[in-house]
Amino acid sequence: MDTLILSRIQFGANISFHILFPTITIALGWVLLFFKLRFGATGDEKWMNAYRFWIKVFALSFAMGVVSGITMSFQFGTNWPGFMETVGNIAGPLLAYEVMTAFFLEAVFLGIMLFGFSKVPGWLHTLATFLVAFGTTMSAFWILVLNSWMHTPAGFEMRDGVAHATDWFAIIFNPSMPYRLVHMLLASGLTVAFLIAGISAFRWLMRDRSEEVRTTLRFGLTLGALLIPLQILAGDMHGLNTLEHQPQKVAAMEGNWETRSNVPLVLFAIPDEEARENRFEIGIPNGASLILKHKAEGIVPGLNDFVAEDGTVQHPPVAPVFFSFRIMIGTGVAMLFFSWAGVVLMRRRRAGVEGIPKMMLIALVPMAFSGWLATLAGWYTTEIGRQPWLVQGVMTTKQAIADVPAPMVASTLFAYLTIYAVLLGAYISVIFYLAGKAAKGEPVSVRPSAGQATANAVAAE
Amino acid sequence: MELFGDPAQWLPLTFAALMGLSILIYVVLDGFDLGVGVLFPLAEKAEQDRMVASIGPFWDANETWLVLAIGILLVAFPTAHGTILTALYLPVTLMLMGLILRGVAFEFRVKAPDKWKPLWDKSFWIGSLITSLTQGYMLGMYIMGLEVTLFTQAFAAITAVFLTVAYSFIGATWLILKTEGALQLKAVKWAKGGIWGVVLGLGAVSITSPFVSDRIFDKWFSVPEIFLLAPLPLFSGLIVALLWYALRHLPTKNDSWAWFPFVATISVFVLGFFGMAYSFYPYVVPEQLTIYEAASAPESLFIILIGTLFVLPMILGYTALAYTVFRGKATALSYE
Numbered sequence A: 001m002d003t004l005i006l007s008r009i010q011f012g013a014n015i016s017f018h019i020l021f022p023t024i025t026i027a028l029g030w031v032l033l034f035f036k037l038r039f040g041a042t043g044d045e046k047w048m049n050a051y052r053f054w055i056k057v058f059a060l061s062f063a064m065g066v067v068s069g070i071t072m073s074f075q076f077g078t079n080w081p082g083f084m085e086t087v088g089n090i091a092g093p094l095l096a097y098e099v100m101t102a103f104f105l106e107a108v109f110l111g112i113m114l115f116g117f118s119k120v121p122g123w124l125h126t127l128a129t130f131l132v133a134f135g136t137t138m139s140a141f142w143i144l145v146l147n148s149w150m151h152t153p154a155g156f157e158m159r160d161g162v163a164h165a166t167d168w169f170a171i172i173f174n175p176s177m178p179y180r181l182v183h184m185l186l187a188s189g190l191t192v193a194f195l196i197a198g199i200s201a202f203r204w205l206m207r208d209r210s211e212e213v214r215t216t217l218r219f220g221l222t223l224g225a226l227l228i229p230l231q232i233l234a235g236d237m238h239g240l241n242t243l244e245h246q247p248q249k250v251a252a253m254e255g256n257w258e259t260r261s262n263v264p265l266v267l268f269a270i271p272d273e274e275a276r277e278n279r280f281e282i283g284i285p286n287g288a289s290l291i292l293k294h295k296a297e298g299i300v301p302g303l304n305d306f307v308a309e310d311g312t313v314q315h316p317p318v319a320p321v322f323f324s325f326r327i328m329i330g331t332g333v334a335m336l337f338f339s340w341a342g343v344v345l346m347r348r349r350r351a352g353v354e355g356i357p358k359m360m361l362i363a364l365v366p367m368a369f370s371g372w373l374a375t376l377a378g379w380y381t382t383e384i385g386r387q388p389w390l391v392q393g394v395m396t397t398k399q400a401i402a403d404v405p406a407p408m409v410a411s412t413l414f415a416y417l418t419i420y421a422v423l424l425g426a427y428i429s430v431i432f433y434l435a436g437k438a439a440k441g442e443p444v445s446v447r448p449s450a451g452q453a454t455a456n457a458v459a460a461e
Numbered sequence B: 001m002e003l004f005g006d007p008a009q010w011l012p013l014t015f016a017a018l019m020g021l022s023i024l025i026y027v028v029l030d031g032f033d034l035g036v037g038v039l040f041p042l043a044e045k046a047e048q049d050r051m052v053a054s055i056g057p058f059w060d061a062n063e064t065w066l067v068l069a070i071g072i073l074l075v076a077f078p079t080a081h082g083t084i085l086t087a088l089y090l091p092v093t094l095m096l097m098g099l100i101l102r103g104v105a106f107e108f109r110v111k112a113p114d115k116w117k118p119l120w121d122k123s124f125w126i127g128s129l130i131t132s133l134t135q136g137y138m139l140g141m142y143i144m145g146l147e148v149t150l151f152t153q154a155f156a157a158i159t160a161v162f163l164t165v166a167y168s169f170i171g172a173t174w175l176i177l178k179t180e181g182a183l184q185l186k187a188v189k190w191a192k193g194g195i196w197g198v199v200l201g202l203g204a205v206s207i208t209s210p211f212v213s214d215r216i217f218d219k220w221f222s223v224p225e226i227f228l229l230a231p232l233p234l235f236s237g238l239i240v241a242l243l244w245y246a247l248r249h250l251p252t253k254n255d256s257w258a259w260f261p262f263v264a265t266i267s268v269f270v271l272g273f274f275g276m277a278y279s280f281y282p283y284v285v286p287e288q289l290t291i292y293e294a295a296s297a298p299e300s301l302f303i304i305l306i307g308t309l310f311v312l313p314m315i316l317g318y319t320a321l322a323y324t325v326f327r328g329k330a331t332a333l334s335y336e
Ligand code: HDD
Pocket: A151, A179, A180, A181, A183, A184, A186, A187, A188, A190, A191, A231, A232, A234, A235, A236, A238, A239, A242, A249, A328, A329, A330, A331, A332, A333, A335, A370, A371, A374, A375, A376, A377, A378, A379, A380, A381, A382, A385
């Protein structure tokens, strides 16, 4: 394997690992604020208990997000120096604004949010919680501006092979940014909704019958039920936007080889790039034309339009885009089913959590991580669908590569993968450990980390 | 823009100054929390918890200064950014792994099942150690112009050790400030041991730098520079002497002066940093690329500068707020 492919795998592995945790923290910050405000409004202990449990998950996720994020900010220099040399005039300010307006805000106020509860007045603690949530959302905003610009670049001109900004408004509000931002924020909300529902279901199955678990289970399912239709709508609109700006990506997502009318919606197939056709295709007649052009005879672009005269392929690799797209949609449909079924069952005759059959509660536990699956699949669709471009129409991925020997990249890649695997395992098992501990009614507060106090806490546990 | 003269002149300089400032703040702030991590195995179990408690609310924000510094390098001097980071590919990766290991340990050591705690403690220590060593190594390589020879690597290995000692030293002075009782006594002892390392390290870097680079030699030892520069080593020497004196008398009965070693160490770091910055100016990649050659387009720098002027004071403001909220002796960390 050469440096290019290894660096791509390494970048993909790093960002995939990173995105797992921001996806949780972005929405969980707001959820914690909500719990806290509900407690303030009702004085009901259950909200405070929910806050106490989920702030631990938040703190853990945040730490994972921070360390993997720091890794990300070095990746551009170590592996993709060409990126900054070519589009640094645009990417640079966006990243700088992210650091200045988001990272410092969340990092500084995180300390107060986590450990300041008894040290600062209530309003300041609530404000800190708000600012952390706001900061994570700002992070998402700036990085998605940059990422969207890489897909639909605007507001710049090339001089001597280097991009120069001409219109910052056009750069920030580039054509795909609103869609990508909305879709990502909803994805974060859904990830958290199902995480909360799934972990609460787990605690319920461990015979935890506290008011807190009832509330968070209902909260997670309701949030999921509210967000998933919005997400499907936003996803559809995002797709239409992509059709306009990156038709080759949509063609790969749909697995459509020829530009034609009455294109079916392919449910399953194995795209064969050698033969340039699909095998084992199962589709709904006219489906794709209907979705993308809103009429059965609508003409949908096909992959064969993106092959140059001399036979060079100018569209992304089809199979990975095609399959990851279907994984995302499939997960979305599963989310729709579970959240709506859950809400309906709980509402029926006011049965509450008891109205949900055990089988379904069991199924909700793995659904806790469905948001991760859909998010990763979505990003793979998006990013691989942009290849061979790094910045659509401006520079290819190949042009950005560093002059680092392949074995060196291979060894760091191996090291990263090992660390990530261990940390991921530790993260998931600690979440279940904390849930199990809470379900057994053990004191929810974390061991305080100090001399004498530890001794007391150990005695108490 | 023309108001201040040619932006192609003053913008790169401004950004070099901003980058220097964030590196300096980073070295001081993450320096002390990395140092606490390096000293970690020297303490008893209960003391270790207290040590972590003294840095728990701060470490994340401290590391953000590294992100800012690397961000400015990336946005203001893109070509230098690529050159430096690809030349330092392996140490950078190692450092990142160190940062990962220690960063997650803060959380895992108190949340994972008890039987895993020793493992996460180890990861906290090793992570801090790797981070400090690799940063010192990179500093050495940078001083040597990023050239890889046996000699430069040997030099970098020495700076690696010295920077780690320097971090442990500032970490110990932080603990003197933030703790009391037996732990504070230990911290004084550690600082007494570390101070010799700091003196040796400062000496070694100051003596070697001018001899590996003729340019630096000229910058130091010509008239009038030598007189303008003389205060740097003189003041450093004076502060170190005061430190040495203070450490022999600490802790005092009513804990007065506990702040002194930390503050004095910061000023030594600042002086050393200025000496370094002076020697390297105008290069961003030593002997290869000046800040003027490497700078991005003025329009882009300008738009960042405007934001910085507004945001940097705010950042400093709420950083100060955080340090005020958690002032005084470190207490148990709790979410309640
Ligand atoms: C919980 C996560 C989640 C769920 C349930 C869905 N998506 Fe999604 N999708 C994402 C999470 C996501 C994402 C990870 O957030 C992506 C990657 C980049 C982006 O902005 O959003 C994405 C990208 C993405 C793209 C690619 C955009 C591009 O061209 O760059 C399309 C067309 C859709 N989505 C469409 C949908 C549809 C029609 C869904 C209906 C079920 C759907 N998504 C569910």
